[in-house]
Amino acid sequence: MDRFLYLTFDGLSRGAVYAAFALALVLIWRAARIVNFAQGAMAVATAYAGYSVADATGSYWLGFLVAVTGGLVLGAVVERVVMRFVDHSSPLNGVVVALGLVLIIQGVLGMIYGDGYRPAPAPFSRDAFEIGGIAILSRYDLFVFAAVGAVVVLLTLLFTRTATGLRMRAAAFAPDVSRLLGVPVGGMLTLGWALAAAVGSLAGMLVLPTELGLHPNAMDLLFVSAFTAAVVGGLDSPVGAVVGGLVVGLLLAYVGGYLGATVAPMAVLVLLVVVLLGRPDGLFARAKARTA
Amino acid sequence: MTTGRPQGTGLLEVDGLTAGYGAAPVLHDVDLTVGAGRIVAVLGANGAGKTTLLRTISGLLPAAAGRITFDGVDLRGVKVERMVRHGIAHVPEGRGVVTELTVDENLRLGNLWRRRPKKRGGLDEIYDLFPALAGRKNHLGHQLSGGERQMLAIGRALAARPRLLLLDEPSLGLAPKLTAQILGLLRDLRDRTGLAVLLVEQNVRSALSIADEGVVLNLGRIAARERADKLAGDADLRHAYLGF
Amino acid sequence: MSTRDEQGLYIHHTTVRFGGLLALDDVSLRVPPGRVVGIIGPNGAGKTTLFNVICGFVVPQAGAITLDGRPLRPRPDHLYRHGIARTLQGVGQFGGMTVLENVQVGQRRRARPEEAYAALERCGVAEHAGEYPGSLPYAKRKRVELARALVARPRILLLDEPAGGLDAAEIGWLAELIRSARTTVLLVEHHMDLVMSVCDEILVLDFGKPIALGTPGEIRSDPKVAEAYLGAPA
Numbered sequence: 001m002d003r004f005l006y007l008t009f010d011g012l013s014r015g016a017v018y019a020a021f022a023l024a025l026v027l028i029w030r031a032a033r034i035v036n037f038a039q040g041a042m043a044v045a046t047a048y049a050g051y052s053v054a055d056a057t058g059s060y061w062l063g064f065l066v067a068v069t070g071g072l073v074l075g076a077v078v079e080r081v082v083m084r085f086v087d088h089s090s091p092l093n094g095v096v097v098a099l100g101l102v103l104i105i106q107g108v109l110g111m112i113y114g115d116g117y118r119p120a121p122a123p124f125s126r127d128a129f130e131i132g133g134i135a136i137l138s139r140y141d142l143f144v145f146a147a148v149g150a151v152v153v154l155l156t157l158l159f160t161r162t163a164t165g166l167r168m169r170a171a172a173f174a175p176d177v178s179r180l181l182g183v184p185v186g187g188m189l190t191l192g193w194a195l196a197a198a199v200g201s202l203a204g205m206l207v208l209p210t211e212l213g214l215h216p217n218a219m220d221l222l223f224v225s226a227f228t229a230a231v232v233g234g235l236d237s238p239v240g241a242v243v244g245g246l247v248v249g250l251l252l253a254y255v256g257g258y259l260g261a262t263v264a265p266m267a268v269l270v271l272l273v274v275v276l277l278g279r280p281d282g283l284f285a286r287a288k289a290r291t292a
Numbered sequence: 293m294t295t296g297r298p299q300g301t302g303l304l305e306v307d308g309l310t311a312g313y314g315a316a317p318v319l320h321d322v323d324l325t326v327g328a329g330r331i332v333a334v335l336g337a338n339g340a341g342k343t344t345l346l347r348t349i350s351g352l353l354p355a356a357a358g359r360i361t362f363d364g365v366d367l368r369g370v371k372v373e374r375m376v377r378h379g380i381a382h383v384p385e386g387r388g389v390v391t392e393l394t395v396d397e398n399l400r401l402g403n404l405w406r407r408r409p410k411k412r413g414g415l416d417e418i419y420d421l422f423p424a425l426a427g428r429k430n431h432l433g434h435q436l437s438g439g440e441r442q443m444l445a446i447g448r449a450l451a452a453r454p455r456l457l458l459l460d461e462p463s464l465g466l467a468p469k470l471t472a473q474i475l476g477l478l479r480d481l482r483d484r485t486g487l488a489v490l491l492v493e494q495n496v497r498s499a500l501s502i503a504d505e506g507v508v509l510n511l512g513r514i515a516a517r518e519r520a521d522k523l524a525g526d527a528d529l530r531h532a533y534l535g536f
Numbered sequence: 537m538s539t540r541d542e543q544g545l546y547i548h549h550t551t552v553r554f555g556g557l558l559a560l561d562d563v564s565l566r567v568p569p570g571r572v573v574g575i576i577g578p579n580g581a582g583k584t585t586l587f588n589v590i591c592g593f594v595v596p597q598a599g600a601i602t603l604d605g606r607p608l609r610p611r612p613d614h615l616y617r618h619g620i621a622r623t624l625q626g627v628g629q630f631g632g633m634t635v636l637e638n639v640q641v642g643q644r645r646r647a648r649p650e651e652a653y654a655a656l657e658r659c660g661v662a663e664h665a666g667e668y669p670g671s672l673p674y675a676k677r678k679r680v681e682l683a684r685a686l687v688a689r690p691r692i693l694l695l696d697e698p699a700g701g702l703d704a705a706e707i708g709w710l711a712e713l714i715r716s717a718r719t720t721v722l723l724v725e726h727h728m729d730l731v732m733s734v735c736d737e738i739l740v741l742d743f744g745k746p747i748a749l750g751t752p753g754e755i756r757s758d759p760k761v762a763e764a765y766l767g768a769p770a
Contacts, residue, residue: 336703337703337704337705337706338673338674338675338701338702338703338706339673339675437579437580438579439578439579439580440579461701463726464700464701465579465697465700465726466579466726467576467577467578467579467726467765468726468728468765468766468767469578469764469765469766469767470578470579470767471726472767473767494701494702494703494704495727496704534703534704
């Protein structure tokens with residue numbers, strides 16, 4: 001029972017990060033109908049920038065800010081400079097270009113920072129509190145929950161309460177009609193990419209301290225888990241992404257805890273295959289219109 | 293043609309417009325004037341270029357040659373998304389209701405071109421015009437019937453407070469009574485607010501019943517331009533271009 | 537053997553509810569072979585729902601349908617066995633198939649491709665046989681849709697707003713096609729000139745309830761119909 005509780009909390013805190021990262025994928029999917037396979041590499045690039053600033057200034061929070069702002073900028077640049085010119089008549093075109101971006105970003109990071117792992121310290125203690133003798137949550141876990149929760153709340157408010165959110169949704173669903181109504185569709189697309197990349201960078205900053213550290217390929221495995229989370233949630237549904245992220249986090253924790261760490265990545269792939277076979281539109285496909 | 297074109301008094305002036313898709317133009321050398329507070333019906337067989345004309349005016353299609361001016365402003369090079377700021381609203385064929393958004397959100401979109409949209413932006417007025425929509429504010433677009441979607445599309449365009457409404461086939465799929473209501477509403481708006489309407493409509497009789505002027509397009513050229521009542525009474529023209 | 541009276545399509549006291557909404561309220565209609573019957577009414581009156589009941593997409597809460605005296609328990613995928621073909625309001629064509637292939641989908645088994653081509657010819661779109669429906673203008677796609685329904689040589693043809701988006705000349709052509717089809721036709725349509733000129737009989741629905749049934753002349757002069765549907769002339 002102790003072990004189960006421990007694994008559950010561990011799974012939820014990992015799941016929160018997957019949820020944030022899946023949310024980033026969903027944001028771009030909704031805006032542009034592209035699965036941004038470069039999301040992980042982009043997040044690592046901004047994390048390098050963030051930790052460089054943190055090292056130079058001694059302030060983790062300044063670095064954190066640089067990473068997230070860097071995501072915002074990088075997302076906008078990628079949309080404006082690269083994705084805007086991709087022919088979207090076939091969905092594969094965007095995927096291939098995104099994969100190309102991964103190679104370029106990882107290559108450049110390797111040239112600048114080398115192939116070794118660099119430390120990615122956490123801003124809070126990762127030692128878990130003990131309640132009744134069971135190690136449950138650390139300060140850092142609480143920070144992760146708070147950060148992801150804040151992102152979810154802010155995005156929800158943006159999309160449901162603000163004029164810009166309504167413009168973004170309209171531009172994604174019906175670009176031509178939106179244009180006729182005066183919505184700058186191109187600008188909304190850039191904003192969508194910028195927000196998504198910023199959320200991706202945030203997720204990167206949250207997860208790197210819990211893994212081996214900074215490396216050009218550091219987000220590759222996380223990408224698979226987050227992609228699975230997004231697909232489980234239906235790719236189109238922000239609520240689905242959050243639930244999907246938590247499901248994947250729990251699955252990884254339980255399988256890793258009870259069956260061994262080497263089996264865990266397999267479990268994610270099995271979940272992906274099962275969902276694609278059973279409910280290819282995701283568990284939340286039906287609810288998509290209502291949660292939009 | 294008998295009606296002399298009022299030179300330079302039009303809100304919308306189209307001169308020598310040639311436009312179309314790719315290399316083959318659909319419209320050839322089209323001249324057209326829509327004065328403020330006037331309803332001009334564009335008539336003609338399918339394929340005559342009626343929809344192309346509206347799409348070119350609102351900037352969805354580029355003009356190959358010719359000039360389009362609105363209230364003295366040359367619209368060449370004005371982006372589609374800026375048209376609404378100039379006072380032009382286009383209700384496209386097939387209505388263009390965003391089916392994933394609610395009725396209220398769709399209507400609010402009509403208002404969003406302003407940098408700071410007014411909180412309710414006169415939407416209550418639109419709901420007064422279309423009471424059927426008021427009861428369905430939180431329904432999604434795809435839950436609406438064809439008639440309700442048409443009302444929503446027109447209501448949304450009116451929420452933008454345009455001076456010129458480009459309206460493509462408002463009667464498509466609507467019951468005759470509803471068509472009559474919508475056309476009657478346009479006539480009221482023209483009389484009350486001075487709204488100008490460029491109306492593409494397959495239902496020639498209904499269109500001419502509210503229009504001030506009718507323009508017949510044939511194979512992309514203006515074949516006739518007449519006062520609406522004269523056009524409705526001109527059997528030869530009707531036979532030649534309108535098929536009845 | 538069925539008696540003369542039972543020949544044709546017979547809709548008996550049919551009621552359909554969607555949740556709290558009464559979509560069809562005790563609707564009855566007899567359509568003898570070869571008759572052209574119009575179904576008109578305001579948007580949302582239940583016209584398309586009636587088609588959906590005949591096709592088996594919607595199962596009514598009460599009532600029955602008989603075809604030549606035998607109960608028709610339709611399943612959408614068995615419609616062709618009963619000789620029923622339908623066109624859709626929104627033009628439901630397969631984008632990845634050519635126009636000719638789209639029509640061949642409507643054919644009976646072991647039918648020859650020439651018949652599909654002939655149906656396209658009859659509808660005036662044979663020159664587009666090798667193109668994709670998505671590249672055709674709306675009015676042409678409507679003709680393809682008609683060809684697909686006609687190719688099965690149906691005994692009963694259900695037409696859902698076939699005149700929407702057609703111009704006057706095309707509607708004249710459509711009227712001629714319906715008159716010469718020599719099958720039973722059920723026509724849902726808002727274009728009153730067409731309905732009045734081709735129908736032998738017209739059923740008027742309002743909020744799912746039949747409010748009038750009669751010849752075009754009777755319907756035109758029925759004050760209830762004017763109130764609910766036709767409105768005062770603009």
